[in-house]
Amino acid sequence: MRTRPAVRGLQYLALLGYLVFLVFPLAWLVSTAFKTPQEIAEIHPHWIPRNPTLRNFSDAFDLQPILHAAGNSLVVAVSASVITVLLATPAAYAVARHRSAVSKGALGWVLLSQIFPFILIVIPLFLVLKQFDLINSLPGLVLVYVVWNMPFALWMLRSYVRAVPPALEEAAAVDGAGRVRTLISVVFPLLAPGVVATTLFAFINSWNEFFFALVLLKTPEKLTLPLVLIRFIGADGVASLGPLAAASVLATVPSLLFFAFIQRRLSSGMLSGAVKG
Structure with a gap:
């Protein structure tokens, strides 16, 4: 059934409005980020800077350890996203394929865990990590992010596993493939789009997370990028808007590059899954 031109026009208009919003x-x-302090302080600011400058970027590097904090965030985000996907993929397969009271209870707990505000678990989390000497450490923060990302990653990958026809596994079993060989050669390649999308979700969540890092990290050399960005706001509440905007632009670059890189893998994985399916 074809969409009427008026409806299609409204759809494109809504899409345009959404893009503008983003x-x-x-x-x-x-x-x-490219404006002078005088232009930033104007009552009626302009979209395009009249006198573009790179001074804000140099000031951002002078005021705060941007590169060191970005390195910490990169290590934490990559580690958390990889570990999350490695743990969530087999767990999602088990939940999707073996339906039982245990799997239903696990899914119920996944949904229930998303209801609790994070602030309710901060004190118990702090005490547990303190017992294992993981306070003020990047491995401790990675562990927290893995647990934090796991419920949504499990739920997301479960949907992809359920989309894989069980007949493919049965055909592989008829051909003599064992369970492990079937998972490695048949199921997991078809889950490539879901794995890529979940990795992207976990990476961006870990890269941008602020609250847990604020509670767990103390020393300057362990701080992640969101904690350094907040330092551009002084104790009196006045922000250095130019350097803050420049540092924020630099903070978005890794996420955009990661998305651009992984989007190609997502497209190729979808095509590969379509051919193999």
């Missing part, structure tokens, strides 16, 4: 904050952030 692009506006980023465009304003980039514009502010």
